[in-house]
Amino acid sequence: MKTAKITVWSLIALGIFIGLNYVMQLPVLGLGQQQLVRTDLIAGMLFIIPLLLIWFHLRVGLAVLALVQSLYTMGYLNGLYRIIASSHVTTSVKLLVSGLLLGALLVNFYWFRLAWQIRRALTNERVARYLKYRK
Numbered sequence: 838m839k840t841a842k843i844t845v846w847s848l849i850a851l852g853i854f855i856g857l858n859y860v861m862q863l864p865v866l867g868l869g870q871q872q873l874v875r876t877d878l879i880a881g882m883l884f885i886i887p888l889l890l891i892w893f894h895l896r897v898g899l900a901v902l903a904l905v906q907s908l909y910t911m912g913y914l915n916g917l918y919r920i921i922a923s924s925h926v927t928t929s930v931k932l933l934v935s936g937l938l939l940g941a942l943l944v945n946f947y948w949f950r951l952a953w954q955i956r957r958a959l960t961n962e963r964v965a966r967y968l969k970y971r972k
Contacts, residue, residue: 839955844888846948847902851884853941854909860934861916880909896959903952910945913938 855877862873883905890898917938920931 839958840891843891843951843955846951847884847888850906850909850944850948851880853944854880857916857937857941860937899952899956903949906945906948910942913941913945
């Protein structure tokens with residue numbers, strides 16, 4: 838059950854990342870152009886591979902996905918800084934994009950909360966299994 842929940846929230850976070858990637862590349866923001874398709878494919882792979890590891894009950898998948906989420910959290914913070922620091926963007930656009938970035942940060946923080954709960958449950962299960970055979 839928790840695996841399904843973390844999968845759903847991981848896919849939501851991936852969708853938000855891809856959406857914000859396109860928003861940050863809009864000409865009205867003037868922050869520069871990147872190769873969006875390549876970035877989206879890499880982002881998808883960085884999410885899908887750890888999710889498969891999680892579904893195969895390999896704990897390393899959760900750690901790798903947490904690393905990916907933390908990198909994207911840093912990217913959101915960088916985007917927030919770039920939007921606030923840009924002088925040529927109107928205040929309404931700054932507020933809109935900043936709100937989207939803050940929403941993405943909230944989704945990531947909720948994801949980390951779920952990951953912590955799953956990690957704690959897996960650890961408790963592993964300790965109980967160890968203690969059962971220890972007696």
